[in-house]
Amino acid sequence: MRMMQNALAGALAAQAALNAASQNISNVMTPGYSRQGVVLSAIAPSVGDPHSAGSGVDIQSIRRFNDQYRSLQMWQASANMGESAAKQGYLTQLEQVMSASGSSISGGLDNFYAALGAASVEPSSLALRQGVITEAGAMAQRFNNLNRVLSAQHASINEQRTALVTQVNSLGGSIARLNKEIVAATATGVNPSGLLDERDRKIDQLSGLVDVRVVNQNDGAISVTLRAGQPLVVGDSSSVMSTEAQLDGSQLIKLSFAQEKFTLNGGSIGSQLGGLNEYEKNSLKPMEDAIRTLASEVAGRINSQLAAGFDLPTTAGAAGTPGKALFVFDAQNPEAMLKLRPGIVAEDLAFASAADKPGGSGNLQKLIDIQSQALTVPGLGTVTLSDAYAQLLGRLASESQQNQSSLATAKVVRSQSEQDWKSTSGVNRDEEAMNIVEYQKMYQANMKVIAIANQLFDSTLAMFN
Template sequence: MSIINNALSGSLAAQAGVNAASQNIANLQTKGYTRQGVLLGAVAGRNGVMSAGDGVEVMGLIRFSDSYKNQQMWRGASEQGLYTQTQPYLTQLERIMGDDLSSISNGVDSFFKALNAAGVDPTSTPLRQQIVTAADAMSQHFNSINSVMNNQLLSVHQQRDAIIPQVNTTLASIAALNGKITSAGATGTNVSTLIDARDEAIDSLASQMSLEVIDQPDGSRNVALKTGQPLVIGNIAGSMTSALDVSNQQVLSLTFTTSTFIVDNVSVGGQLGGLGGYERDVLRPMQQSVQGIAQQLAIDINAQLAAGITMAGAAGTPLFVFNASSASVLTLTPGFTADKLALAKVGGGQGDSTNLQALIKIKNNPVTLPGMSPMPIGDADTQLVGKLAITSQKNKALLQTAVTVRNQAVADWKATSAVNKDEEGVNLLEFQNMFQANMKVIAAANQMFDATLAMMS
């Protein structure tokens, strides 16, 4: 009877192998599915030296997964998420600030050209009106760029607010799957499908922030930020929130059980880190620089006008009003008209252009912007656009590298864990042959048994 028992165990093992191969083939196009296989082991003989063995047993199902490759794939997702989130903003700002018509340089150059043109006849009303018109147009250039930056800042905050609920949902899902995996694993149930779902959730979360994932002996996975704050421990999940402080800065916080942590907007990594880095390192400094140019122009021009007199002999009045807290950071003084331009020096007669020449020279006055050396006002916008272009090109290069690294990590993961239809087809045939061979053994054993009975009858 040991022959039949051996063959029966072999046929059952073959059925398990066919089942595993069929499951793999069925999930050939399932995203995140990890292929499985059977682990077979010989059963030692228990009837003395004359027993070759007692067949084969299925010792367990194998899940073809490499923890290192998973970690590499998740790190790649974080890097790609970081640079992908930043590039659209950089491209938009670079295009608008570098445009020949909408740039600040265009407005500044046009204003100083109008001042130069008035040098032909400082008493000419049309030429004076051209200065006022060019001044208003220049202010609109500043206000338009500032408005774009305000809109980008609002968009960054809205995107961050949209990502946070997704993060919290994913954290809760990972914690719930941890609980199911631990419970099912304790009863010997195959948890591969649950682990796949958890890995997919972690991969999605990794694109939004940089993670540390640590496997636990009970099958659960603890997840934390790169900076150490816990996100998921066992079946307990944390939750994140965002809020604006008094300076309109968005603050991220993480609550885990009874503890609350402040999370740095940049070091959090992933898409959230990309948004935080762009806001802190590019958008806000760029907006401060644009406003700095506008403020310096307003201060210098208003001060020079105050040093001169109008054609009527009155003291000069301010041409510009600067207000950093307003959407329109630079505007003309309400009610300012061409006859209020103080282009002559005090004591100068009709047609004197001494103060006008001083106004023209303001273009070469120095201005100091955040993170940059002092430069002439007339060159400031050009240098800002150049700096922005360098930042954008650097981000594009880093994004391309991140995409390559991520794609390679995914390819490495697929080499180990993804289903290969040719390989599974071979496995299916081998297990079918194994099953048929064991059936033949059973048939041969029955014939031998029948022959033995016939001999004894």
């Protein structure tokens, strides 16, 4: 009977819809799960049957509700957030170190020049001279401490970059594998929703490491590239990213795909990996150059001025001898870039401007004047010694504040993009509960039709008994 066939098709359709709704509810807390639903269509009447309303209902497909545009927005927001987040930890650490009273180079310079000022009252005082040496050593230690922090950040970035590259390769390989499985499932008529969800989760994780662009292919696979176009995944093949150490301690990022090889820069990578490159190139390296220049200028100018003066003779009535260096500067020594000359003693300080005036302060005053002399610092231009560090710190603080603002904005955008995605692709408990009730009624109604059809069939048979 047509009536029973229609009802059976309706009951099976309702059962499929109930299965989809139950799958949605069971995955309501599963991250990245896209809800599913049954797409139904009426079956047209058979040819030559003008009095038939139709042949029941057909389950066309199990639809995965996923808005690709909102997924792309979410991945882009993840990349933007990753780029700012990668830089902020290093910016905050460096700002805290440079601004702390116990490690500020500005404070060390102030203390050193205060000791020189105190010595100008009584230039022949060994105690005051020793105070100058003590403060010079303390200032040098501040330079070295900051230089060690900068070197440690370089090492940390290299380690973090290597770890991120490993993750990128792992995720790229997973996406390529999922591409292959999705293509196979689609070709054989198997529902690939679970595989598609897993692939989207991998892309989301990847976008937190590098800024990616995703293009759908006709067979169900996707292609993933960096924002500058270099391929990461094409079909079931993935690229291999690697780091290459340079002589100066930095790293290059290389990408190999098939027979092609690329050298990547921060501008083509984005997200966390690009953020690390950008911080290292635009913040850390310039700060390192500026601090080393500042240390070199301090050592060079102080030593040159001391060489123009005369020391304090240890024998009464003797003439002074030309001054010796106070500092030793070595840019290649991260642990002791600036240090006191070994063996320096209080009498060596050449405060006098003439050999026959060993207790004079003519050269000492010129040492004090160095504080207000102009010098050229990378990134700052021409500044005075006393202002250089303050300007470096101010520039760093401004950069950190701007990045914090960008990070806060990126977090808000990411959160909003997640909510937008959930509004179309996520599971709504209330909606699914309503669907279950409606499809249950649909199932019960069709089963009732089957029961009535059975009664009619039995009644028809009874007529012939």
